[in-house]
Amino acid sequence: MKGLTKIQKEVDYKATLLPYHKTIDRIINTRLFPCLGYHAGKKVVCMECGSSFDGNPAKGKAVCPICGKTLNVEESKKRTFKEIRCFLYSMRFQGWQVNRYFYVQKVCKQGRAVSMQVHEVMQRWVNPLGKLVVRAKSFRPMSYYRDAWNYDSELKTRPYTKHISTYYYVDKYDIGYSMQHTVSVLPELQRNGYDGNDHGVVDVVELQQLILTDNHVETLWKSGFFEFAKLHDKLSEYWTEVKICMRNHYHIEDVGLWKDMVSNLRELAKDTHNAAYVCPENLPMAHDRWRHKVEDFRKKQRFLKQKEEIQSEEPHYYERMKAFLGIVIENDVYIVTPLQSVADFYREGEAMHHCVFTNEYYKEAKSLIFSVRDKKGNRISTIEFDLDDMKIVQNRGIQNSVPKDKKNIDKLVKSNIRLIAKAKASSILMAQAA
Ligand SMILES: [Zn+2]
Incomplete structure (x- = not known):
């Protein structure tokens, strides 16, 4: 050619x-x-x-x-x-x-x-x-x-x-x-x-x-801050902070680490125009510190969002399930009751390490969710009961395991199915009256 x-x-x-x-x-x-x-x-x-x-x-x-x-x-x-x-x-x-x-x-x-x-x-x-x-x-x-x-x-x-x-x-x-x-x-x-x-x-x-x-790379080269050129495709994004490093004669070996730290500082809304944050004496230590803070921050954000979700869903859940909430099924060993609120779904999910909350079972119209406890109040398993087919769909222990005594728990619920049927009938009546 x-x-x-x-x-x-x-x-x-x-x-x-x-x-x-x-x-x-x-x-x-x-x-x-x-x-x-x-x-x-x-x-x-x-x-x-x-x-x-x-x-x-x-x-x-x-x-x-x-x-x-x-x-x-x-x-x-x-x-x-x-x-x-x-x-x-x-x-x-x-x-x-x-x-x-x-x-x-x-x-x-x-x-x-x-x-x-x-x-x-x-x-x-x-x-x-x-x-x-x-x-x-x-x-x-x-x-x-x-x-x-x-x-x-x-x-x-x-x-x-x-x-x-x-x-x-x-x-x-x-x-x-x-x-x-x-x-x-x-x-x-x-x-x-x-x-x-x-x-x-x-x-x-x-x-x-x-x-x-690239003016930025040119500036770095003229002033001897070569290491920052590693960020060349992100220089515009971090230029304010890079300039602070140059002003403070702050040279670093690991610019990748520095960039991550600055990005964490920003997420935490710290003042990244302040050399005290941007030019730490011990970069690896500062990096780890802010990373932990960011992780905590994100966790808190997630929690707040969940809390909001719980609060906004509570009235809907109550309205739909109020006829069922009084059900109590028990024998000498177990007590089986519906989750009473969306907050209960959250607690059940956290304690049992499964997805009853995160998968939003509280929004499933045909699902009635029971918590199975022993007589001391320890959580044993969680049951999803299908209100259309009137049968148990799943019965899960901790981390979705099969509960040890699954057969007997299922039997206990099945033998009390009339309690659920009665609640279902009054639920339909309530809906018609409304
Ligand atoms: Zn030779």
Whole structure:
């Protein structure tokens, strides 16, 4: 595909002029991979030149007598080193910041010369307006692995639609790298505080775009509050509080924790313009404290809502069930009575850990709900009785378990069904009279 837009065409052309710096090879050859030696028995194998020599290296260091390199020696019987690493080289070129991705495969075997294969697989070009053009080789189809570059394919402009700061979009060109080196920086980036260091906060290219397009990120970068750039997609939302941190020279490691704390403070209607809240001395402690407060607060809110619901439903429940409320069914062991009020449903549900209240059984016109207790008043189970079919629908113990003596409890209720039938008849009469 040829570049379609104006800037893609510009990049297509400029890419043909892009120089290859010797620095790229120098870094790849000397710094991208660790100088490794494997030690086993009395031998050390040098993974820089493939030769082996006698030695018992102290403190994991040894100098190879053949190639002269200082090796980090690992205890291992391995005799082969094979690894792919990605090197990102960033340079300014003809009004663009060009980020170049090199996939390097290093293979070293005992007794063989080292082989190093270098493939430039991608370039991400950023202009002073923060616009991005991607040139890349193709991935092997159906592969989820970034290592699956098709090295033989052409490095060319690829269609690219990602908007910066889009949270859910997975950018297939946002690949990791083992090492990055910035040799020169666009003046516009420099002006906005960027010197090539990403401070480990955001992907280099995304960062370059943000610094050029997002005033908040630019401000953070200029003032050295890099860590807050992690919140880049939520910066506007938290900017007031971030500014308070900057004013108070308040640096933090875990901005995620800080953000959660601020959001909790807001829910609790605390003054988040106050540094005493926003810049606590001990962040993890403050975070936990406010989280507990928020949990209590939410519980209370839920309770208030339930209370309101109970109060508004009470008259309806009474009106519908008043003919049944006087029923008492008992024998020597149990006493079975209807729940007398909506508040009773709440208490029954809480005590029995089931959903008789939360599922609003007090609104079910055909359901008569009984609480079964022993003679000491302990709750045994809850019964739903269907007033249309005149039969027990369910009889549940604590946490919806089957009550131990279910058979006898059911039998007791069934043998008193005439009490329920009588109440039902008077209920119908009352309704007709009203
Ligand atoms: Zn060597």
